[in-house]
Amino acid sequence: MIQNIIKTTSQTKPTRLCEKIEHYLNIVFEKELNTEGSILLDYNPFVIKKIAGYLSGRIQMPASIGIAGETASGKSTITMDLIDTIESFATEFNIEDAITRVNTDDYYYDRSEMVKAAGSFSEFAKNYDLDVPQALELELMSKHIKELLSGKATYLPKYDMSGTAIRHDNYTLAKPSKIIISEGLFTLTEKVKDAFDFKIYVDIAEDIKKERFYVRAKERGLGDSADFIYKNANEKAEVHIRPCKACADIVLSGAADRIKYKNFLNKIIGIIQELYFI
Numbered sequence: 032m033i034q035n036i037i038k039t040t041s042q043t044k045p046t047r048l049c050e051k052i053e054h055y056l057n058i059v060f061e062k063e064l065n066t067e068g069s070i071l072l073d074y075n076p077f078v079i080k081k082i083a084g085y086l087s088g089r090i091q092m093p094a095s096i097g098i099a100g101e102t103a104s105g106k107s108t109i110t111m112d113l114i115d116t117i118e119s120f121a122t123e124f125n126i127e128d129a130i131t132r133v134n135t136d137d138y139y140y141d142r143s144e145m146v147k148a149a150g151s152f153s154e155f156a157k158n159y160d161l162d163v164p165q166a167l168e169l170e171l172m173s174k175h176i177k178e179l180l181s182g183k184a185t186y187l188p189k190y191d192m193s194g195t196a197i198r199h200d201n202y203t204l205a206k207p208s209k210i211i212i213s214e215g216l217f218t219l220t221e222k223v224k225d226a227f228d229f230k231i232y233v234d235i236a237e238d239i240k241k242e243r244f245y246v247r248a249k250e251r252g253l254g255d256s257a258d259f260i261y262k263n264a265n266e267k268a269e270v271h272i273r274p275c276k277a278c279a280d281i282v283l284s285g286a287a288d289r290i291k292y293k294n295f296l297n298k299i300i301g302i303i304q305e306l307y308f309i
Contacts, residue, residue, distance in 0.1 A: 046089065052302060053083035059298050070287040070295055072234055078280035081228070086302060093180050093207065095226060098214035099275050100233030101268045102162075103243035105285030109233060110214040112289060116296045117210065120303075128208040133176055135215020135223075137190045138167045141198035152194035153256040162216070162260075162267035169222040172213070175205070176226040182207045194252065216268075219275035232276045235285035 056079045064071045084090040096113075100106040114130055121129035142159060149155035160166060171188075178185045189202035217223070219230050241261070248257035276282060 049083045049087035049089045052086050053079055055302060056083055056299070059295075063295055068287060068291065070284055070291050071281070072284050073282040075280045078229065081280075082299075093182075093209055093211060094228045095176055095180055095211040096213070096229045096231065097218045097224065097227035098212070098231045098233065099216065099219040099272065099279075100285060101235065101240060101272050102216065102264050103240045103247060104233045104235040105243075106214045106233040108289065109283060109285070109292060110212060112292050113296065114212065116293060116300065120300050124304075126209075128206060130210040130212060131179060131205050131208040133172065133179070133187060133205065133211060133213040135167065135169075135172060135213055135218045136192065137188045137198070138169060138172045139190045139196070139198060140166060140168060142196040143198075146194070146196045152196065153252065153254050155196065156253070156260055157256055160263065160267070162264045162271075164217040164220045164222065164271055167217060169217060169220065173223045173226045176211055176213065176223075179205060179207050179211050180226075192251075216272055219278060220271060224275070224278060229281070230275075230279045231281045231283060232279035233283050233285045234276065239286050 057076075060071065060074060060079060063069050064074070081090075085094055098106050098110050110132070114132060117130045120126070139161070142155070145159060146152050146155045149158070175185050175187055184204060184206050186201040187203045187205050189199045191197040191199070213227070219227070219232065224230060244261055244264075245257060248260070253260060
């Protein structure tokens with residue numbers, strides 16, 4: 032299909048090329064949206080124009096992608112599949128500095144002393160709310176993303192998710208790249224959302240989310256605090272996370288088959304291959 036829509040030459044004007052790409056993307060998105068078991072639940076039509084601007088070269092700047100959703104929504108899996116797909120493409124065509132990940136969870140404040148005082152992470156979690164944006168240093172995250180977008184390398188923190196609540200600052204050197212991607216519960220909340228060119232929300236049905244949460248709670252040794260944590264997460268999500276869906280450019284299904292995600296991404300990547308590498 033793409034061959035019939037896009038006929039490019041070295042003389043193709045960026046504006047005209049952008050229009051052709053936009054036309055193709057509209058077809059791909061609409062077809063996916065109307066497919067049973069679609070990965071797409073909703074999207075803002077303007078995002079098509081923005082994607083076309085980057086793919087055509089009309090916008091020649093790094094792009095930042097923010098992915099948010101409730102606990103156990105599937106946002107981390109979707110993010111890693113997106114990263115893997117882009118990295119594979121970059122390797123195949125010798126593209127350097129394709130993508131850099133900034134993990135929202137690494138910006139939780141260090142609360143290791145509070146964990147020690149409580150005797151365990153599960154006891155700590157009963158009295159300290161991790162399910163609010165105030166538990167993270169989102170201003171620092173925004174600063175780091177903007178530095179990377181401006182072409183500046185920066186050191187990122189690393190939060191220990193094993194139950195110590197330790198945050199190691201200046202831990203990982205992140206290099207500027209063509210795409211900066213972040214995911215987490217509060218990635219699209221007020222203090223950081225403006226750092227992203229593309230905002231994605233991952234939605235999930237309650238029953239699937241609950242099942243996933245309890246599997247993870249067992250893995251993390253949350254014990255009898257799991258019920259309280261789940262209830263609190265749901266209540267806080269109603270206030271802090273679900274409203275982020277309204278500002279998202281794209282709403283994805285956290286329950287969709289992972290193969291469908293990869294197939295959709297490959298359709299987008301196919302346009303780049305057709306334009307620049309074939």
